[in-house]
Amino acid sequence: MRTRVKICGLTRPQDVAAAANAGADAVGFVFYEPSPRSVSIEAAAELLRSLPAFVVATGLFVNPDRELVERVLSKVPLDLLQFHGDETPDFCNSFPARWIKAVRVRARGDIERAFQDYHRASGLLVDAWVEDKYGGTGQSFNWDLIPSVRPLPLILAGGLASDTVADAVEKVRPWGVDVSGGVEISKGIKHAAKMTDFINEVHRVDETD
Numbered sequence: 458m459r460t461r462v463k464i465c466g467l468t469r470p471q472d473v474a475a476a477a478n479a480g481a482d483a484v485g486f487v488f489y490e491p492s493p494r495s496v497s498i499e500a501a502a503e504l505l506r507s508l509p510a511f512v513v514a515t516g517l518f519v520n521p522d523r524e525l526v527e528r529v530l531s532k533v534p535l536d537l538l539q540f541h542g543d544e545t546p547d548f549c550n551s552f553p554a555r556w557i558k559a560v561r562v563r564a565r566g567d568i569e570r571a572f573q574d575y576h577r578a579s580g581l582l583v584d585a586w587v588e589d590k591y592g593g594t595g596q597s598f599n600w601d602l603i604p605s606v607r608p609l610p611l612i613l614a615g616g617l618a619s620d621t622v623a624d625a626v627e628k629v630r631p632w633g634v635d636v637s638g639g640v641e642i643s644k645g646i647k648h649a650a651k652m653t654d655f656i657n658e659v660h661r662v663d664e665t666d
């Protein structure tokens with residue numbers, strides 16, 4: 458199976474183009490103001506203009522007001538919502554868009570519970586649990602906590618980079634992987650060669666199947 462790759466936290470048009478050229482299946486825009494990777498609605502709408510066909514535009518939110526999600530959806534042609542906070546299943550499901558839910562993994566059972574609670578999602582993203590942080594931390598977690606039975610597509614995130622992602626894909630066999638800090642020069646500023654190396658590493662492992 459071909460492992461999908463999402464590059465998250467883009468803020469510049471040249472990075473959007475470089476991610477697409479490197480072969481990213483999806484890109485993510487952060488609508489969460491405390492994040493150094495956050496973009497305004499206007500900036501995101503502009504960034505999407507440089508996104509070619511067949512690349513999924515994802516909007517990332519952390520405990521947003523309903524009005525923010527609705528305002529973003531009315532101005533930015535997103536393909537997918539990513540809820541990265543403590544949003545309820547009903548809240549996530551109440552917008553006219555497909556969505557994935559992020560779960561910060563701390564203990565055995567966290568992922569199984571999330572699969573049950575968020576069963577209407579289009580995928581479950583598993584990320585590291587870090588105190589007082591919702592994501593984009595560059596930290597990984599114990600992949601042994603990931604169950605082999607997966608009722609939804611599982612997207613592995615947390616501290617991945619070109620030198621670790623091959624091992625991650627080999628061990629976890631996720632539907633997709635998600636990376637932010639591992640392909641950056643500084644927060645929100647991506648590095649074209651790092652994105653290419655990352656994606657090539659993922660597909661190198663895919664080819665050994």
Ligand SMILES: O=C(O)c1ccccc1NCC(=O)[C@H](O)[C@H](O)COP(=O)(O)O
Binds near residue numbers: 487489519593594595
């Ligand atoms: O990027 C952020 O600043 C951020 C802030 C709050 C919630 C989520 C955030 N980002 C999520 C991601 O970029 C990724 O889905 C994931 O957390 C992996 O990030 P990284 O460990 O940096 O690869």
